Amino acid sequence: MVNHPIPSEVASRLRKNKAKASAIGGSLISPFTMVLGLLIVIAMYFLAQRFIYGLGAVTNINNGYPWGIWVVWDVVIATGFACGGYAMALVTYILNRGEYHHLVRPALTASLFGYSLGGLSVLIDLGRYWNFWHILSPSYAQTGSVMFEVAACISCYILVLWIEFSPAFLEHLGMKSAKKALNKFMFVFIGLGVLLPTMHQSSLGSLLVVFGYQIHPLWQTPLLPLLFLLTAVCMGFAIVILEATLAAVGFKRDIAEDLPMLSKIGKIIMGILAAYVVIRLGDLMVRGGIGKAFTSGIKSVMFLIEMAAFIYPIVVLSKPSNRRLLSKLLAASMSMLTGAVLYRIDAFLVAYDTGPGWHYFPSAPEMLVTIGVIAIEVLAYIIFVRKFPILPGHSTTAAAE
């Protein structure tokens, strides 16, 4: 990237000034944030009903489909979306590609909110939420349970995310020495910040193994943890591309500087997705289930749509010229995210069959609660990037401040 005639020290000093993260500032009241506020109020209304009358008053879940979108979307998919911080930490700090660094803080912010709200959503969904602490208590914990592993790991990771993020707060509060002290040990948390998502994102897939025959063979495999992990990492990278674009549009920032990094991310997505498709199809062939891709009605259709959504980005991103175009990167990312979301919905709901007579489709209030949770997330993100030094400050507004 330093292929220009300016001496490297000067170049890096220039870049240091430009890339230094800064708060964007600006007003928090806008038509958009007002709509978000309204959605949150609606969600609160239905949440009150849920806590007064029980889960059945608001949701359509039943004893044939005990997990609805409050689990599958709010936790399984939302934490996948929140893997941006994980994916970026992976390349930036562990694989030592420091050049990706200025995308880390926005990615980490999205992860922080995604996971924190995922954790809160769990409490909404748990029937006996007041006992939640049992998961972390040795006298109750059942370590053979995949659910235990997922819950304990996600709880720890939320903690780690807040610690990883705390320098931004300390900076804001002017607590320089505390920040320095914390930073001395930060490498431990960075290590944890990669290990914990690796564990629980794969375990989200393992959750389904014990369901046995109740999960359709197109999805049921001992490789579920690997397949979930690969798609989670890809989701993280795709979200980073999406986020950079949205931030550029929403906060009128220049994206040209990010583009070389985004195209490298595109290449990583392509590689991981190719591995995913090969492993998934190979596993189906080995287990003799590949024929079911065409003979299982709606399940086959969903499987094929998923596959198309995964293969499209591989094809697009395999052309180096496409990887330099934001539009192509974005299209590939969106397709990848669609595939990953469908994969999770299919595995948990479409492929799940406990026997005849059971149906599930989320109720309107149930969806409104999920939409409200998303609104909280977006609003919190907006507040944060306006108040804290999150986004790299190459916008003219930030420079003027």
Next chain:
Amino acid sequence: MSITRRNFLRNAAGGTAAAAACATLASMPAEARESNKVPDKAIGLLYDSTLCIGCKACMSGCKEANELPLEDTIGEKLWDTPLELSGKTYTVIKVYQHGTMENKDKAENGFAHIKRQCLHCVDPSCVSACPVSAMLKRPEDGVVTYNKDACIGCRYCVAACPFGVPQFQYDTPTPQIAKCQLCKHRLAEGKIPACAQQCPTGATLFGTYPALSAEIERRKALKPGEAALYPRRTVDSGDNHEKPAPEYVEHVYGQKDAGGTQVRYLAGVPFDKLALPVGLPDRSYAADSETLQHTLYGGLILPGVALAGLVAAAWKGSKDHHDDDDFDMFDHPEGGKTHG
């Protein structure tokens, strides 16, 4: 880009960590967990569909013994009318019906009864799934119990049970899981489960696992049509009634299905007609799931090694990026310099 000493060291460190992780994975003892075995003092039930007359005495006995409310699903408020297991119902008698429904225990133009309840699996999915030990299998007699004071209401057991048994209560802010616990409170008083106590024909029979196994053997050896004795309540109650032996299907449900169950079934029609899943593997799903978990997380060896590698890499990264400064998660924009 030239390979600097620093680059070289960095790559070497990363490689070592990865190699160490792989080596550990490869040398992991194959901790494959086998399906659990039937406990020595196991007890259970035998439900013989051919003896059941559909009187539902077991259902009302169960409701009374477990202080469960009645259900009205048809809006007539005449009887207790659960259609399936539910948050208010631990057991329900259902009927298979075909054609003219003339012949009892025949698939063609016939009908047959089935009793739904917890099968008290030998290696239960619900116990393996439960994150907080609310579902437990008693090691001595194998009864699968539920403790509401431990339960967090995650419903993983509801989703995991291969037989759709545990029922969550969606209509209350303080829900529990409803599930037959083989009348553990009656067992503690030296009584037998209420459903077996109430059954007038011995279709639901209580006994030790071996005693019930012997009874299954005896019944299957009978010649269809010949007069035979059938005990009520328990295998050795001495309270018998006489009836011509039926024609059983080959399959003894629960003998091996999904690792075996302590509540077993005999029937005159194939079990897929009785709404029980057929073709389940002999190995329990709990064993599959826990083998996977133990392989990945056994003794936290693998995560431990991985963490050591990751922390080392992150620490090296912090040194590389900030040779003369503290490490900051965010502020080292010149980090990309060495990759120029």
